[in-house]
Amino acid sequence: MTAKRWFPNRPFCDGGWQYMEQVRIGVIGTGRMGQNHCRVFSNMRHAKFVGVCDVNGDLGKEIARKYEVSYFRDVDSLIENVDAVSICTPTPQHYELVMRCLDRNVHVMVEKPFTETLEQARALKEAAESKRKLVVQVGHIEKFNPTFIELRKVLEGMTILAMNFNRLSPFQGSNVDVDVVLDLMIHDIGLVVDLFEAEPISMDAYGLSVFSDTIDHGLAVLRYDPGLLVSLTASRVTEQKVRGINVTSKEAYIEADLLNKNISVHRRTLGDYVNHKNSGVKYRQESLIERIVVPAMEPLFLELQDFVNCVIENKTPQVTAADGYNALRFVLLLRDKILETMKVQ
Ligand SMILES: NC(=O)c1ccc[n+]([C@@H]2O[C@H](COP(=O)([O-])OP(=O)(O)OC[C@H]3O[C@@H](n4cnc5c(N)ncnc54)[C@H](O)[C@@H]3O)[C@@H](O)[C@H]2O)c1
Incomplete structure (x- = not known):
């Protein structure tokens, strides 16, 4: 008979440990992203x-039936029964x-963006830091994309001159x-x-409203010292879905396709x-032309497994509350710049 392995898991309020073999997981919000979390956790x-919880009872019950788990009408009853949750509700929630969840000593994986406002993100970061034994992970999934993981290895030791990120989608089906x-x-x-740990020395950003009354197409250019240029285009106007990173370095030109997983x-x-x-x-x-082997792993599986x-x-997750806060701070700065330039037009 093999010995049971017991893991330190959920901290008690008095600082002691509760031991268990598996992490009991619940998913809050069973829409598009939540259903993917359910599929991954179920395997x-x-x-x-x-179990799951969704304010849309019909949807929540349907997903609970599909995965043969419990449906909880309210979040508190779900929290009572789990050690950790995935939060996949719209960002304002x-x-x-x-x-x-933190108040109730439950570990949290929360989808990106971390929160709607920077003040909220700061408050959560501080709350997470004061609860050191709880894991708070933010869903920046691309860090777990095997194409990005391999790209990082390719770039090691290279002198990067410019990077160009393209993330384009059709409007239909966009959030x-x-x-x-x-x-x-x-x-x-x-x-x-x-x-890049350093802050850029300058940032310019522009945008367009096309199908909605907010930014549908955004372009940002970041300058880093010494002489590195990063440009980012994000759009929900294009008919083709693109997720690409191109890198110009002194040694080589690199094309990475995050969607089709090739470099x-x-x-x-x-x-x-x-x-x-x-x-x-x-x-x-x-x-x-070197073609780099990219393992066929699902980024969401790698993220939730982490x-x-x-x-x-x-352990500390690869994307902490502080990382979620930093990404949000950066993005809100860019958004403000875009909105400023759009007002001027
Ligand atoms: N990581 C990614 O690549 C990725 C992709 C898409 C969406 N997201 C993020 O995932 C989150 C959800 O997006 P989505 O597209 O799945 O949204 P969605 O609208 O499809 O689903 C959200 C679900 O949450 C439920 N809900 C709302 N408030 C709730 C509450 N208080 N308690 C319980 N359930 C509640 C809704 O009824 C709905 O079923 C967003 O933050 C979004 O930015 C991340």
Whole structure:
């Protein structure tokens, strides 16, 4: 018989530990994103998917039936029965729900953006810091995209000159609760914050309203010292869905496709004509293209697995409340700049 492994899991208020084998998980909000969280948790080792809560009772019950878990009418009864939750409600509800979970000593994974306002994000960051034994993770999923993970390895040791992030989507099917900067650009800002610790020395940003009365297309240019340019385009106006990062470095030009999970590294060759002595054929070699192997892993699975592992092993998550706060602060600055330039037009 194999020995049972017991994990330190949910802290008691007196600072002691409660031990259990699996993290009991609940999902709050069973819309588009919440249903993905349910699917992933229902198949995850060390996660015991216990139940869901949604203010839309019909939807919540349907999803609970599908995964054979309990439906809880109100958040407090769900919290009573779990060690950790995923919060997948619209952004305006994040602050109140995260605070309620922290008050009840429940670990939290909250979808991006962290909150609607910076004041809320700051208050949650401070609350998370005062509850050191609780895991608070923010859903900046692209950090777990295997293409980004491999891209980071490719970039190690290179001199980066410029980076260009493109995140384009059709309007139909887009989330219109918030503008495109808060909805889409924040993903790439999360990566920029992860890649470059320093603050940019200047930021310019522009935008357009096309189908809504808020920003539907945004463009930002960041300048870093010494001489690194980062540009970001986020749009919900394009008919094609694009998630790409292009990097110009001294050593190579790199194209990463986060959607189709591939990376090409274009390297310069000598560019000389190659002369075959016997046949007399002469040709000139184009740039060399390396295709990088990207593991076929689902980013959401990797993200939620990290959350569960951090709860079990009492570790700091890869995207903390402070990271969620920083990404939001950055994005709100860009949004203000865009709104300023739009007013001037
Ligand atoms: N990480 C990503 O790539 C990604 C992608 C899409 C959305 N999101 C984020 O996920 C969150 C949800 O987005 P969505 O597209 O799934 O929204 P959605 O509208 O499809 O679903 C939200 C659900 O939450 C429920 N709800 C609202 N208030 C509630 C409350 N107080 N308690 C319980 N349930 C409540 C609604 O009834 C609805 O079913 C947003 O913050 C969004 O920014 C992240």
